Amino acid sequence: MGYNMINFFLALLLVLSCLNTPVEALSQSRKDTLVVCLGKALPKSLDPSVSNTRQVLTLYHNWGDTLLYRDPVTGKIVPGLADSYRILDNGDMELTLREGVWFHNGEPFNAAAVKFSLDLLKKSDSKVSGYLKDLKKIAVLDDHTIRIEVVKPIPTLSELVANVLFIYPPGYYKKVGKKGFGLHPVGTGPYRLVSNRNFSEMSFERNPRYFGGPKGMARIPNLKTRIIKETIPQMEALISGEVDLIRSGSVNPEQVLFLKQSDRVNVVSTDILRVYFLVMDAQGRSGETPFKDKRVRQAVNHAINREKIVEDAFNGFAHSSGSAVSPLHFGYESQVLRYPYDPARARQLMAEAGYPNGFEVDYYTINNESAAESILKDLSAVGIRATPKWMMGKWDQLYKKFLEGKIPLAFMTWGSYSIFDASALLNHFFMADSPACYGTTPEINHLLAQAMGSKNPEERAKLLSEAQKHIAEEAFWVPICSVEVICAMDKDLQFRPAVDEIDRYFLASWPE
Amino acid sequence: MNKTHRKNVKRLFSLILILFWIAIPLMSFSHDLEKIPKQKITALYLYNFLLFVDWPEKAVSNSSTVKVAIYGDSQLYEAMYLLAGEKIRGKKLAVFSLTKPEALDDSFQVLFVGGEDTQTASEFLKQASGKPILTVGDRPGFSSLGGMVTFKDPSDSQHDAKKQERFIINLSAVHKSRLKIRSRLLRMSDIIYDAKTANPLKGQ
Numbered sequence: 001m002g003y004n005m006i007n008f009f010l011a012l013l014l015v016l017s018c019l020n021t022p023v024e025a026l027s028q029s030r031k032d033t034l035v036v037c038l039g040k041a042l043p044k045s046l047d048p049s050v051s052n053t054r055q056v057l058t059l060y061h062n063w064g065d066t067l068l069y070r071d072p073v074t075g076k077i078v079p080g081l082a083d084s085y086r087i088l089d090n091g092d093m094e095l096t097l098r099e100g101v102w103f104h105n106g107e108p109f110n111a112a113a114v115k116f117s118l119d120l121l122k123k124s125d126s127k128v129s130g131y132l133k134d135l136k137k138i139a140v141l142d143d144h145t146i147r148i149e150v151v152k153p154i155p156t157l158s159e160l161v162a163n164v165l166f167i168y169p170p171g172y173y174k175k176v177g178k179k180g181f182g183l184h185p186v187g188t189g190p191y192r193l194v195s196n197r198n199f200s201e202m203s204f205e206r207n208p209r210y211f212g213g214p215k216g217m218a219r220i221p222n223l224k225t226r227i228i229k230e231t232i233p234q235m236e237a238l239i240s241g242e243v244d245l246i247r248s249g250s251v252n253p254e255q256v257l258f259l260k261q262s263d264r265v266n267v268v269s270t271d272i273l274r275v276y277f278l279v280m281d282a283q284g285r286s287g288e289t290p291f292k293d294k295r296v297r298q299a300v301n302h303a304i305n306r307e308k309i310v311e312d313a314f315n316g317f318a319h320s321s322g323s324a325v326s327p328l329h330f331g332y333e334s335q336v337l338r339y340p341y342d343p344a345r346a347r348q349l350m351a352e353a354g355y356p357n358g359f360e361v362d363y364y365t366i367n368n369e370s371a372a373e374s375i376l377k378d379l380s381a382v383g384i385r386a387t388p389k390w391m392m393g394k395w396d397q398l399y400k401k402f403l404e405g406k407i408p409l410a411f412m413t414w415g416s417y418s419i420f421d422a423s424a425l426l427n428h429f430f431m432a433d434s435p436a437c438y439g440t441t442p443e444i445n446h447l448l449a450q451a452m453g454s455k456n457p458e459e460r461a462k463l464l465s466e467a468q469k470h471i472a473e474e475a476f477w478v479p480i481c482s483v484e485v486i487c488a489m490d491k492d493l494q495f496r497p498a499v500d501e502i503d504r505y506f507l508a509s510w511p512e
Numbered sequence: 513m514n515k516t517h518r519k520n521v522k523r524l525f526s527l528i529l530i531l532f533w534i535a536i537p538l539m540s541f542s543h544d545l546e547k548i549p550k551q552k553i554t555a556l557y558l559y560n561f562l563l564f565v566d567w568p569e570k571a572v573s574n575s576s577t578v579k580v581a582i583y584g585d586s587q588l589y590e591a592m593y594l595l596a597g598e599k600i601r602g603k604k605l606a607v608f609s610l611t612k613p614e615a616l617d618d619s620f621q622v623l624f625v626g627g628e629d630t631q632t633a634s635e636f637l638k639q640a641s642g643k644p645i646l647t648v649g650d651r652p653g654f655s656s657l658g659g660m661v662t663f664k665d666p667s668d669s670q671h672d673a674k675k676q677e678r679f680i681i682n683l684s685a686v687h688k689s690r691l692k693i694r695s696r697l698l699r700m701s702d703i704i705y706d707a708k709t710a711n712p713l714k715g716q
Binding site for chain 2: 233235236241254257261262312369
């Protein structure tokens with residue numbers, strides 16, 4: 001064989017070497033990408049004013065920013081898109097905005113964008129308008145200075161600004177509209193959306209012009225998200241390496257035992273604000289319901305075996321509750337009236353209320369099927385024949401129905417928009433003017449209003465505590481538990497779930 | 513350098529290139545190429561059957577253990593054995609590798625039948641018949657033999673989480689044994705009511 005032949009043969013081998021290498025491997029090694037299973041539910045929009053699911057909120061904080069930001073390590077609120085901020089004596093907040101910040105489409109971030117955003121979020125069809133109702137307007141002082149004017153002082157203003165005041169690019173939003181924005185949002189955040197395949201598969205890439213700020217540049221250049229509708233295939237995808245991480249909150253506690261046996265998976269958990277509860281329609285908004293009678297609500301409280309639910313359905317990753325709020329909320333009160341598990345007492349109360357043979361009711365549920373089934377069984381044991389309306393993965397539909405006052409009984413969960421103050425939950429569910437209120441009293445309403453008007457933390461804590469005591473005495477809810485968030489991931493991935501239940505994928509990294 | 517030496521150097525160089533050609537893709541996708549054995553995934557499903565299948569109260573109330581029998585699949589036995597001793601729904605898991613159908617009695621809750629031998633599989637199913645034992649297999653035609661749960665061909669559904677139906681449930685066999693399968697498993701399955709209509713040759 002001559003030299004030419006040998007050289008040809010060697011060159012051919014080199015070409016074949018390249019051909020034999022998967023194209024994807026050449027262009028994008030594993031260390032360049034993080035694949036996250038977002039959970040079961042398919043979002044219909046990535047706009048957080050349209051959909052308030054946790055997956056949409058989580059993604060927002062990865063492709064978007066807020067003026068203030070919660071540091072996941074210290075838990076403190078620090079400037080984000082703002083350079084600095086201060087609260088004025090009248091309760092308004094004045095902020096200096098960062099200069100040289102751009103939206104992914106090249107649009108500049110400025111005071112006009114903040115004003116546009118609040119106006120948009122306060123519209124009646126916005127999912128967060130209730131949270132922002134006491135924010136009057138944005139006064140533009142100059143291109144990079146604004147004042148958030150409030151109707152009255154808001155004790156949780158900085159948390160609202162950090163978690164609910166999402167920032168929109170006015171030019172892009174006006175161009176593509178609400179639907180277009182929901183499909184392909186544009187923000188200032190560490191990742192930018194590259195492709196969206198009907199929300200079931202999305203690709204993001206690192207924002208090369210990111211200003212850094214407290215989040216810093218995304219550590220992993222590419223982020224891919226997937227929706228997997230059933231729990232077991234989610235676990236299968238993780239074990240087989242198809243996905244690197246299951247979104248915090250999407251891991252079913254029952255699967256942890258199996259996952260811990262896998263040498264490829266790491267399971268981490270942390271306490272979060274999220275609570276699970278059973279809401280009864282005490283106002284009769286959904287029609288004539290037995291829950292208008294306090295004795296029936298007390299009966300339901302006695303009928304449910306919370307400890308068993310915590311142990312079995314939540315596999316111990318939860319703490320049974322007496323109060324409606326989480327121990328992590330400011331103002332949490334543990335010394336509320338508790339209803340021990342006592343089916344005999346429940347039946348007695350039902351009989352006293354005129355329901356010795358129980359009654360029938362529609363029962364809506366969305367999360368943790370095992371807990372929902374357990375509740376169903378407990379209700380049945382005291383004669384409440386609940387017809388389950390399973391709405392797994394359909395939070396937006398359930399929540400719409402809930403706000404419309406069409407639900408007599410629901411097993412639900414609430415993460416308080418990551419606002420660490422009891423008012424974030426109590427005002428939403430127990431203030432008379434809230435569409436999410438299915439039961440309150442003038443006393444509770446007054447206590448909550450007073451708590452919102454007070455600047456004194458001690459006084460606020462006392463008022464919030466009183467409100468919780470009243471709520472427990474009235475038995476408006478059956479508080480089931482506050483939970484830990486579980487995150488399951490590839491054992492090599494460096495990532496921790498956050499106490500505010502917002503996964504910061506931009507902080508995840510692969511080892512060098 | 514003489515001619516022979518030059519030849520040897522060339523050969524060595526070629527050999528290195530060939531090895532390099534083989535190794536590049538292995539290095540690039542080393543993690544993905546470490547394909548997880550299908551038994552690990554089968555174990556995940558068996559674990560979930562233990563969670564979401566309800567046995568008649570009488571069959572489980574007197575025992576503090578939940579027992580799984582495995583025939584004809586040592587890798588699955590090893591994968592399941594990692595969970596042995598753990599508490600599932602308040603009962604300790606015990607995993608047994610069985611070689612003879614006679615060893616299967618009422619105290620078991622799950623039987624997995626692997627292997628190629630249809631005759632032995634039939635004998636195991638006969639032994640389980642009438643008992644509240646969930647019978648699971650992965651061979652085509654397992655339902656026709658009277659099996660309750662048949663995993664689909666891995667090349668068809670494994671590692672593709674978009675495909676929902678992972679297995680076939682023979683509901684008439686399940687009902688006969690007085691077991692109840694919860695909706696979250698039914699949602700992920702193809703359900704058949706009369707196994708006789710299922711064609712074993714087609715893998716149903």
